[in-house]
Amino acid sequence: MITINDITVVRDGREIIYDYSEQIPAGSITVIVGPNGCGKSTLLAAIAGDIAPIKGTITIDDHHPILTSPAKLAQIRAVAVQNQSYTLGFTVQQVIEMAGASAQVMEALELTSLADRQVTALSGGQSQRVSIATAIAQKTPVLLLDEPLAAQDVHSRKRIIELLQKLAEAGVTVVVVVHSSESELAWADKIIKDLL
Amino acid sequence: MKKTAPIVLLIVAAVAAISVGSSQVDGFWSVLLNPGSNEIVWQIRFPRVMAALIVGAALGIAGLMAQGACNNAIAEPAILGTAAGASFGAVIGIATGVVQVGSLGALACGAAGALLATSITFRLAAFRGALSSFNLIIVGIAVSAIFTSLVGITSAVLNRADARSISFWSLGSLALVTNENLLGIMITTLVGGVIAWFIAPMLDRLSLGDQSAFHLGVNVSRVRFLALVSLSLLAGGAVSTVGVIAFIGLAAPHIARFIYGPSHRALTIHSALIGAFIVLVADTLSRTIAQPNELPIGLATALIGAPILITLVTVKNNVWRTQ
Numbered sequence: 001m002i003t004i005n006d007i008t009v010v011r012d013g014r015e016i017i018y019d020y021s022e023q024i025p026a027g028s029i030t031v032i033v034g035p036n037g038c039g040k041s042t043l044l045a046a047i048a049g050d051i052a053p054i055k056g057t058i059t060i061d062d063h064h065p066i067l068t069s070p071a072k073l074a075q076i077r078a079v080a081v082q083n084q085s086y087t088l089g090f091t092v093q094q095v096i097e098m099a100g101a102s103a104q105v106m107e108a109l110e111l112t113s114l115a116d117r118q119v120t121a122l123s124g125g126q127s128q129r130v131s132i133a134t135a136i137a138q139k140t141p142v143l144l145l146d147e148p149l150a151a152q153d154v155h156s157r158k159r160i161i162e163l164l165q166k167l168a169e170a171g172v173t174v175v176v177v178v179h180s181s182e183s184e185l186a187w188a189d190k191i192i193k194d195l196l
Numbered sequence: 197m198k199k200t201a202p203i204v205l206l207i208v209a210a211v212a213a214i215s216v217g218s219s220q221v222d223g224f225w226s227v228l229l230n231p232g233s234n235e236i237v238w239q240i241r242f243p244r245v246m247a248a249l250i251v252g253a254a255l256g257i258a259g260l261m262a263q264g265a266c267n268n269a270i271a272e273p274a275i276l277g278t279a280a281g282a283s284f285g286a287v288i289g290i291a292t293g294v295v296q297v298g299s300l301g302a303l304a305c306g307a308a309g310a311l312l313a314t315s316i317t318f319r320l321a322a323f324r325g326a327l328s329s330f331n332l333i334i335v336g337i338a339v340s341a342i343f344t345s346l347v348g349i350t351s352a353v354l355n356r357a358d359a360r361s362i363s364f365w366s367l368g369s370l371a372l373v374t375n376e377n378l379l380g381i382m383i384t385t386l387v388g389g390v391i392a393w394f395i396a397p398m399l400d401r402l403s404l405g406d407q408s409a410f411h412l413g414v415n416v417s418r419v420r421f422l423a424l425v426s427l428s429l430l431a432g433g434a435v436s437t438v439g440v441i442a443f444i445g446l447a448a449p450h451i452a453r454f455i456y457g458p459s460h461r462a463l464t465i466h467s468a469l470i471g472a473f474i475v476l477v478a479d480t481l482s483r484t485i486a487q488p489n490e491l492p493i494g495l496a497t498a499l500i501g502a503p504i505l506i507t508l509v510t511v512k513n514n515v516w517r518t519q
Contacts, residue, residue, distance in 0.1 A: 050407060074413030081408060087267060088403040088458035098401050099412055138412070 001026045002047060002142065002173060007056030009039070009046050016042045017195065019056075026141075028189035029164055029174045039195045040177045041082065044144050047175065048079045060142055078138035082146040082177075084131040089118040092130050100137035108163050109133050110156070125151040132160065142173045149178060161187045202469040206249070209473060213245045213480040218487050239375065244483075247373040247381065248476040251434040252444060254385040256452070256471020257392050258430035259445030260463050264399035265423035268329040272445035273431040276336040277313040279440045280343035282428075285309015286436035287350045298377035298437050303384055306436025311428035313343050318424070327406075367492030368439035370479050377437055384433025389464065391426035395419050396460035403458065442494045444471045447501035454508040474501050 002024035009017040016039040024030045032040040045051045047058055049065030058065060060076055068076070078099070086095070093115040096102040106112045109129045114122070119130060128151050135143060143164075149157050164174050165187060178185070185191055215224050219236050227234040255273065262271040262278070273279040285305040286297070295301030317339045321331040398419040401409040406416050431445070448471035449463060456466050478496035485491065 048411065050410070070410055070415045071413045074411065079408075079411040081411075084408065085405065086403075087269075088400075088453075090400070090403070090458050094400075094459070095404070098397075098404075135411075 001061060002175070003057075003059045004043075004047070005057045005059075007046065007053035007058060009042055009051060009053045011042055011051065017046070017053075020195065021056075022192060024173065024175060025190065026173045027168055027171045029168045029176065029187065030190040030192060031185055031188035032175065032177045032192045032195070033179070033185065034193065034195055035179070041146050043195060044079075044146055044175065044177050047142075048077060048144050049073050074138065074140070076140055077142040077144055078135035078140040080128075080131045080135040080143075080145045080148055082150070084127055086119040086122075086127070089120045091116050092119055092122070095119050095130055096133050096137050099134045100139055102133070102137060105133045105136045108136075108159070110159060123151075125153065125156065128152065129156065129160075136163070136167070141171070143167060143175070145174070145176045147177055147179060202466065202473065206469060206473050206476070209476050209480075210245050210249065213248070213476055214241045216480060216484055217241055218484075243373050243375045243378055244370050244479065245476065246378055247370050247438060248479045249472040250378065250381050250385050251370070251438050251441065252448075252472035252475030253468035254381065254388065254430040254434040254471070255441060255444035255475070256448035256467035256469075257385075257389055257464055258427050258434070259447075259471070260449040260452075260460065260467045261388075261392055261399075261423045261427040261430070262445060263449055264396075264402060264460055265420050265427070266327075266329060266332050267403055267405070268332065269450070270333065270446065271329075271336075273310075273427065273435075274340065274440065274442055274445060275333060276427075277317045277339035277343060278310045278427055278431045279435050279445075280340040280347065281313020281316075282306040282310035282432040282435035283347045283440055284313065284343045284350075285432065287347050287354075291350055291354050297372070298374065298380070300380045300383075302436045303380040303433045307384060307429050307432030309343075310432035310435070311424065313339055314424050314428055318420075367494035368441035369490070369493060370438050371483070371490060373438065381433045381437050384429045388426045388430035388433070389468065391422055391429070392464045393461065395422050395426070396464055399423065399460040400458070438493075440494065441475065441497055443498045443501045444474055447497075447505045448474060450505055451501075451508060 004020060004022040006019055006021050007017060008015060008019060032043060034040045046053055047065065049068065052066040063076055065073060092111055093102050096106060106115060109132060111129055111133055114126060122130065128148060132145060132148050135145065148160055152160060168174050214237060221227055221234060221237055227237050232238050259272045262273055262276055263269060285308050286302050289295040289302055289305030290297060295305055317332065317336045321327055321335040398414045401412045401414045402419060409416055449467040451470050452463050452466035456462050474497055478500050479493050482491040482493045482496040
């Protein structure tokens with residue numbers, strides 16, 4: 001269970017989230033949806049422990065992300081960022097194995113054939129799938145994904161959603177940020193719309 | 197073959213380097229097998245060759261730490277101000293009469309100067325928010341220029357033979373290294389190398405960006421600080437003993453990366469081996485090519501390392517993608 005209690009988050013001197021409270025149930029898929037600039041990625045970053053709210057608290061079970069050490073936090077939540085960039089020519093398998101075992105998740109996200117390819121040579125959609133796979137390989141009880149479907153074709157979107165549903169059934173708390181242009185959200189257990 | 201070749205090459209090059217010089221050594225192989233039997237070989241050439249190997253290894257790993265900590269392809273001790281800071285620390289220590297060139301004290305002063313200058317670069321580069329590569333390089337060049345000027349002024353004012361010349365501090369020389377000097381640089385290189393080995397897996401994750409490294413459990417500021425300590429010990433130890441030898445910190449990690457891939461743990465070993473090889477060959481050339489004169493080693497390292505780097509970048513340029 002993720003509990004967001006009356007938080008205000010400021011970024012670059014601007015109040016992005018104001019006096020916001022929410023509860024995200026464990027073992028389910030929660031989708032945060034909204035237009036650009038509504039604060040959905042900021043909320044995800046605050047849950048991830050990237051940004052500290054100036055007011056209020058966020059807890060993942062009993063842990064406060066901003067008060068938890070990076071090593072401990074990496075056992076609690078994993079994050080797939082929206083635009084992952086790679087500078088060094090590690091292979092897809094090497095990058096995923098920085099987080100954990102790779103074989104199963106590579107197969108689930110159809111990355112096995114790309115295992116030995118350098119991440120610097122991937123397309124946008126492939127990079128995004130590697131980022132998702134890396135987060136899943138971390139095997140944490142909470143999985144936070146920022147626009148994971150944005151650069152995917154219909155087939156890949158279906159595979160990703162099916163995988164997220166399986167993870168939720170297995171008890172993982174999945175939080176997914178999607179753009180408001182995403183019309184089909186029947187796969188979500190809970191939808192958060194009104195951030196502003 | 198790919199793994200053993202550098203070690204074999206290094207041993208052959210080291211023996212060849214000990215065998216050549218301005219004086220002919222009779223019965224070279226028997227002298228080599230009997231330590232201390234010949235003064236030229238064991239008191240002059242041996243410490244010089246050993247220093248070339250250790251300094252080259254130190255600068256190779258130092259470059260790797262600079263590039264890994266900054267996640268930037270062109271970061272190296274000379275660009276971040278580390279090398280100039282090391283020179284400054286050593287020169288100040290010598291000028292005040294506290295330490296002598298090549299002593300453990302000079303190494304400590306060099307490492308402290310290196311850490312000071314590199315810390316200033318990082319602090320100023322992050323002055324207005326997040327640490328950007330662009331700020332880091334621009335500020336590093338400026339900090340380096342300031343410390344280089346201070347070294348030049350101090351050396352000129354000092355006018356003492358034992359304080360070494362401006363040319364020594366800016367282009368480097370292994371000519372005055374003795375067996376006694378080796379212990380100090382061995383210690384700084386070993387400690388710096390062990391830190392590099394320890395943080396190498398974290399530097400792999402740091403290459404994904406600070407945010408992703410944090411998501412994977414890396415304490416980014418702590419790893420970056422440890423990389424700076426390693427860098428300062430390695431570059432500070434080397435520079436305070438033999439002056440600034442340009443280009444090794446940039447070229448050795450890149451050459452290693454092109455051949456062996458991006459994993460920092462493997463690169464720690466291979467950057468050291470390649471750095472040692474280039475410095476050894478460069479020093480041997482610099483003392484034999486224009487006899488009886490000796491060229492500053494920095495000229496030779498650039499002439500050897502640059503063409504190799506250019507060739508590798510031209511042939512295979514997908515190892516490091518710049519944004």
